[in-house]
Amino acid sequence: MIYSLKDVTKKYQSRNGPVRALDGLTFDVRRFETVALLGPSGSGKTTLFRLLNATLRPTSGKLSFDQRDVSAMSSRELRQMRKRIGTIYQQHQLVPSLSAFENTLCGSLGSWSLLETLRNAARPAKRDTDKAMAALEAVGLADKRHARADELSGGQQQRLTIARVLMQDPDVILADEPFASLDPALAESIASLLLGLVQNGKRTLVATMHDVELALRYFPRVVALRYARIVFDRAPSDVSREELSALYGDVSKPNVDLPLEQDIQEPPGEYSYKQHRAR
Ligand code: ADP
Numbered sequence: 001m002i003y004s005l006k007d008v009t010k011k012y013q014s015r016n017g018p019v020r021a022l023d024g025l026t027f028d029v030r031r032f033e034t035v036a037l038l039g040p041s042g043s044g045k046t047t048l049f050r051l052l053n054a055t056l057r058p059t060s061g062k063l064s065f066d067q068r069d070v071s072a073m074s075s076r077e078l079r080q081m082r083k084r085i086g087t088i089y090q091q092h093q094l095v096p097s098l099s100a101f102e103n104t105l106c107g108s109l110g111s112w113s114l115l116e117t118l119r120n121a122a123r124p125a126k127r128d129t130d131k132a133m134a135a136l137e138a139v140g141l142a143d144k145r146h147a148r149a150d151e152l153s154g155g156q157q158q159r160l161t162i163a164r165v166l167m168q169d170p171d172v173i174l175a176d177e178p179f180a181s182l183d184p185a186l187a188e189s190i191a192s193l194l195l196g197l198v199q200n201g202k203r204t205l206v207a208t209m210h211d212v213e214l215a216l217r218y219f220p221r222v223v224a225l226r227y228a229r230i231v232f233d234r235a236p237s238d239v240s241r242e243e244l245s246a247l248y249g250d251v252s253k254p255n256v257d258l259p260l261e262q263d264i265q266e267p268p269g270e271y272s273y274k275q276h277r278a279r
Pocket of ligand 1: 012013014019020021039040041042043044045046047048
């Protein structure tokens with residue numbers, strides 16, 4: 001089991017009062033599983049994502065990564081955990097003026113010491129340049145290695161973010177809307193590329209998605225959130241059309257209100273709401 005969540009709740013203190021962004025989630029993710037996370041806006045997907053990459057802590061309940069309770073980890077253990085997780089964000093976070101090759105090389109930054117970073121900035125080690133080339137080849141961008149990131153098309157940029165995450169060689173890839181902003185044919189080809197790389201590379205993938213059809217077609221397991229809770233967690237063949245329309249049906253009801261409590265302050269070091277929204 002790579003992730004295990006037991007009754008995980010996350011509460012935020014917002015300007016309008018307390019918000020329960022996740023409410024008693026219990027589920028596991030097995031090693032090498034590929035999971036699509038669905039749900040309307042505000043259902044808690046981003047919050048769950050940030051618990052999974054350990055940039056947020058649960059308010060209550062237990063989240064384990066590789067059998068270790070995340071809340072009990074030292075900062076060193078947390079750093080090690082984060083190195084094993086590669087995150088693909090919606091905004092590509094590529095450096096526009098750097099080449100595809102240099103952007104890929106940047107995927108290793110998190111695992112380099114300061115000395116290695118300085119040394120590699122001047123002259124990257126052969127081991128790393130070989131790895132970057134292999135990653136670019138894996139995503140079909142070897143011939144574009146000298147092109148600046150901002151000269152690449154949307155689909156190529158998305159491939160480049162995948163190359164960069166492969167460079168990190170993570171056990172787990174968390175992808176936030178990896179196929180959004182691509183036309184349907186491109187989304188399909190990137191989905192098949194990512195799923196193939198994850199399965200061949202023996203990695204685990206959790207991806208938030210808004211394209212339900214794509215999720216049902218490519219992912220063997222679909223977890224759906226609504227109002228901070230899991231409404232279903234099953235194979236696509238067992239998900240009915242009624243469940244899907246209920247999932248995205250009227251979400252105008254205000255989020256779960258809670259009595260004001262003392263325990264909902266975010267621990268120091270977590271992003272503030274403003275920073276989160278500005279991302
Ligand atoms: P999604 O990614 O599905 O849109 P989020 O996890 O971003 O959902 O948000 C779930 C709920 O928590 C929403 O009601 C949102 O407004 C609220 N929320 C998210 N982050 C914060 C925060 N840092 N402070 C206060 N409320 C938050």
